[in-house]
Amino acid sequence: xxxxxxxxxxxxxxxxxxxxxxxxxxxxxxxxxxxxxxxxxxxxxxxxxxxxxxxxxxxxxxxxxxxxxxxxxxxxxxxxxxxxxxxxxxxxxxxxxxxxxxxxxxxxxxxxxxxxxxxxxxxxxxxxxxxxxxxxxxxxxxxxxxxxxxxxxxxxxxxxxxxxxxxxxxxxxxxxxxxxxxxxxxxxxxxxxxxxxxxxxxxxxxxxxxxxxxxxxxxxxxxxxxxxxxxxxxxxxxxxxxxxxxxxxxxxxxxxxxxxxxxx
Numbered sequence: 001x002x003x004x005x006x007x008x009x010x011x012x013x014x015x016x017x018x019x020x021x022x023x024x025x026x027x028x029x030x031x032x033x034x035x036x037x038x039x040x041x042x043x044x045x046x047x048x049x050x051x052x053x054x055x056x057x058x059x060x061x062x063x064x065x066x067x068x069x070x071x072x073x074x075x076x077x078x079x080x081x082x083x084x085x086x087x088x089x090x091x092x093x094x095x096x097x098x099x100x101x102x103x104x105x106x107x108x109x110x111x112x113x114x115x116x117x118x119x120x121x122x123x124x125x126x127x128x129x130x131x132x133x134x135x136x137x138x139x140x141x142x143x144x145x146x147x148x149x150x151x152x153x154x155x156x157x158x159x160x161x162x163x164x165x166x167x168x169x170x171x172x173x174x175x176x177x178x179x180x181x182x183x184x185x186x187x188x189x190x191x192x193x194x195x196x197x198x199x200x201x202x203x204x205x206x207x208x209x210x211x212x213x214x215x216x217x218x219x220x221x222x223x224x225x226x227x228x229x230x231x232x233x234x235x236x237x238x239x240x241x242x243x244x245x246x247x248x249x250x251x252x253x254x255x256x257x258x259x260x261x262x263x264x
Contacts, residue, residue: 024213025056118144155252
């Protein structure tokens with residue numbers, strides 16, 4: 001099996017992608033559907049030790065505490081800015097440890113984890129190396145959970161958002177995350193009981209809040225290499241603002257897609 005990163009061509013080092021974006025990232029990025037997190041608990045069973053990989057500012061890591069109240073939780077992230085923001089945004093009640101590490105080289109002993117999670121991140125990985133590390137670090141029967149928050153294709157806001165990014169962000173294409181995680185894990189020799197589930201929900205934002213989300217993306221960072229910020233954001237705002245409802249909100253149809261697999 002050969003699986004490669006799909007979306008690293010614009011960045012010399014993936015550790016630097018979100019430098020300077022972390023405040024907007026933690027404030028404006030969508031959270032994961034509660035039903036999806038509960039689904040992980042039902043699949044994984046008892047979890048004493050879990051690692052959330054490419055944990056960013058902790059948007060997935062922090063709510064995992066409510067799902068696994070007694071577990072040792074470690075967030076691993078290769079970006080220094082992301083780690084610093086995660087530490088700042090995390091209260092002592094979360095009881096989370098943060099480590100600098102890549103998903104392809106995990107700082108955990110063989111068979112030491114019950115659960116590995118990765119949210120909004122696997123398209124950045126060398127997935128062959130990542131799956132190899134999951135097999136090594138998970139105990140026999142341990143769980144990998146891959147989560148993505150996706151705008152539902154075909155909605156008006158999704159179409160305007162994607163077409164605008166394709167126009168303003170050099171090299172952007174809307175299929176940049178279109179890899180078959182489900183199929184890869186079903187075909188992996190070390191996995192079994194693979195499941196893929198979708199939980200639909202609505203992400204209701206003001207146009208300004210949605211612009212805050214866009215500012216947190218690598219696509220906007222790439223666009224700002226060639227366009228002035230005020231000009232770029234005004235163009236995006238002009239494209240999306242007419243889609244707000246009478247209450248001034250963009251009703252953005254979303255789904256949380258969760259792929260679950262047991263290793264060993």
